[in-house]
Amino acid sequence: MKLKNSSLTTLFLLVTIACFSQYGIQKKADNLFNKYSFVDAAETYKSLIEKDFNSDYATRQLADSYAFMRNPDSAVVYYKKVVEQENIPVEYYYNYAQALRGSKNYEAYRQWMTKYKDEGGIINETYLSEDKNFLESIFNAKQQYFLSEIKFNSKYSDFGAVEHNGNIYFTSARDEGVLTKKTYGWNHEPFLDIYKTNKSDNDTVVNHKSKLKGSINSVFHDGPITISKDGNTIYFSRNDFNKNVLGKDEDGTTNLKIYRATLTDGKWKNIEELNFNSNTYSTGHPALNNDGTKLYFASNMPGGYGGSDIYSATIAADGTIGKPENVGAIINTSKNERFPFVNSENVLFFSSDGHQGLGLLDIFASVTNKEKKITHVINLGVPVNSAKDDFSFSLNQDGLSGYFASNRDGGVGSDDIYAFDRVPQLYLEGTITDNKTNVAIPEAIINLLDLKGQIITTIKTDKDGFYEVSIDRDSDYKLQVIKEGYVEASRPISSNKMDQKAFKLVEDFKLSQVEKVKPIYPFVELPPIYFDFDQSKIRNQDISELDRIVDLMTNKYPEMVIAIESHTDSRGPTSYNKTLSIDRANATYQYLIDHGVDKTRIASYDGFGEEKLTNACDGSIKCSREAHQKNRRTQFIVSKIE
Structure with missing residues (x-):
């Protein structure tokens, strides 16, 4: 009996020791x-699960570790x-959804974001409802950026590339020299340093000899940079x-700071x-x-909108830096x-995981109005x-090339630098003026049509007679200009064989005013009457005008x-239209005689059928019913008055 009790005691002690041991492993994890030693933490949590x-x-904790390591897969x-567990915090539905998006499983992402919303999570419902259309528009858009290889990427993290005077400055964790003894617990990579290499030496191995000279690089993280002109x-x-x-702050965390040299x-x-x-929060990415x-x-x-925000601060001529200001809620999210x-036009580019994107961090550009205020x-x-x-998006001075970084599949290291050349959006622009006075014509209607005559888009000229519309490269169009009181104008437009760096095609128009036919007798005005489509019957709304003509000819000017001239529009066979116009002339003649x-x-x-159209609706372009x-008219020409 004593032996049995002794065995139970021993077993209890072994179990207790094992539990204390596992608690110790959990505490270590x-x-x-x-x-932020997520690599080691992940391995330790795995042992607890096993x-x-x-x-x-x-x-x-393991799922969160992989999320922090930017490994959504x-x-x-x-x-x-985790989401199969009971009574989990609602934030895990959101975290799962983001990981699914980072793995390109967009349908499942929408399902779990809906679950997150239904459980009380706060989301931008517009983003969610329009997500499918957003993705279709992104993937179907015409490509503007074309990537090229950067051969000096390493097996570690490389990012923050900016170009200046033929040199590329970038941030990298590549230093594996004998003096390197520290690694960053977050990802087990060496600490970041700032490097410089000549742009023409893309094939050259970039190592510790390429670090910036001086005392910028420390034994901890340094970079990325921005450099003055x-x-x-x-x-x-x-x-x-x-x-x-x-x-370190009160929690033992070392924050980022910005320095100048x-x-x-x-x-x-x-x-x-x-x-x-500040010692209590981070500032970085200048x-x-x-x-x-x-x-x-x-x-x-x-005081920000949540997470990390973009700020700006003025720099005085003496180098004094003013109080930081948040750039606002259009840029910053929760x-x-x-x-x-x-860039050189002061357009702000940035990365965000709060705006509608393809996965984790996406790169965005701000859009401003004429007052230089950011609108979206x-x-x-x-x-x-x-x-x-x-x-870490950047543009070179030409505005058509630059760099960014990504941890996407297919790279050399954890983060890689990608170079790009940008084919800019092509714009068709011009000014509409009066051909005699050269005065600008505002509010002129500009129709951009395809070769089938279908209207692609319609815009109006501004107060200076200026118009601008985006068009595709290597395409053919027809441009139509309409302004009341002027003869319509149109011409073919082609963007074929244009330089890929060109960003605008200029087409100006000079419009001629419609010549007004002066009656032989200045007090007699005989406006036309109109007909319904494929009809020669006098319309009720035109009877009053015909009665006025009868009165003028029988009483006032005996x-x-x-002369009566009748016409049709361009629709239908030419021979048929000729006959239809004669029927309209006969109907008009008969009404006047009968009265x-x-x-x-x-x-x-x-x-005259369709021989004398009043506008450009000859069948080559798409026209409205009103046009x-x-x-479809009968005109009255005064040939004699005494």
Whole structure:
């Protein structure tokens, strides 16, 4: 009996020791997770799952670890198990949906986002309802960006490429030199440094010898950068590391800060921390505007819209930097906006996982109105964006080439730099003026038609007679210009064989005013009457005008002689239209005779079919019913009055 009790005691002790051991492993995993050492944390959580110890919790943490490592394909596997658990926080439905989107499973993404909404989650319902149309428009859009290989990518993270004076500056974790002893727990890669290589040396191996000279690079993260136009000032991100001391907040987290350095004797020196940095939040990803008067950056400082936001701060002539201002809710969302870039036209580009995109971080551009205020943002589409993270977009001075980074499938390392050439959107533009006075004609209607005569789009000229409309390259069109009081004009337009770097095709028009036929007697005006389609019967609404003509000819001007000319529109066979117009002339003639006009007072009455159209509706273009109606008419020409 004692032996049996001793065995039970031993068994209890073994179980207790095993439990304490598993609790110790879980505590270790949580410590790694809280210190952003997600690679090691993931492996530790896996061991807990294998031993079936608190596996529901470990599965949630493992899924989150893969999400933080920007590995949605692995995250999906474990989030799928998480959402089958009971009483899970609603945020896991959202996390699962985002991982599914990052894995290109868009239909399942919509299902789980709907589940998230139904369980009380807050979402942009417009994005969700329009997601399928958004994806179709993105994938069916004509390609503007064409990618080319960057041969100096490494097996580690490479991003943040900007070009200046023939050199490419970029950020990389590639340093595997003998002096490198630290790795970043988040992804087990070396810490980031800033490198420079000549653009023409794409085939050259870029190693530690290409690091920026001076004291910019530290033993922790450095980069990305932005550089002034004269090349003498650089702004860069760095871990909070000053005078060999690594700063931390109350939770033990080291934040990012932005620093400035100047070039002296070929080396970067005089490093100074910017005044808006803080030990309690991060500031990073600096970007200068075109004239160097504003610095844009990303930060999770208090008072934003959520996650990290884009901010700007003015730079005075003496280098003093003003108070940061949030760029606003059109750019920033409740999620994360990062990696701003401003081109030579001061268009703001940035990455976000809060705007409607293809997966994780997508690259967007801001759109401004005439007052230079941001009105909305546009997704740059494929191939710039993918289902994975796409970020650190930059344009070169030509505005047609540049770089971005992505962790998409098929790369060399965890993040890779991609170069691109952009074929700009082609615009057809011009000015409409009076051919005699050269005065601009506002509110003129511009119809862009395909070769079948179908209207593609319609716009109007502005107060200066100017119009602009986007067109496709290597395409043929017809352009029609309509303005009341002027003769319609049209001509064929072709964008075939245009230079791929050209961005506009100019077509100006000079319109001629419609010549008004002056009656022989100035007080006599005889407007035309009109007919319904394929009809020669006098319309009720035209009887009053015919009665007026009868009155003029029988009472007021008893010597007046007129000629009757009838017409049709262009629809129908030519021979048929000729006959129809004669029938209209006969009907008009008969009405006047029946109501008292002497036959001798009508010099002639004849039909001209579709020979004398009043506009361009000759069958080569698509016209409205109203435009065709103007051709179905009988005109009265005063040939004699005494």
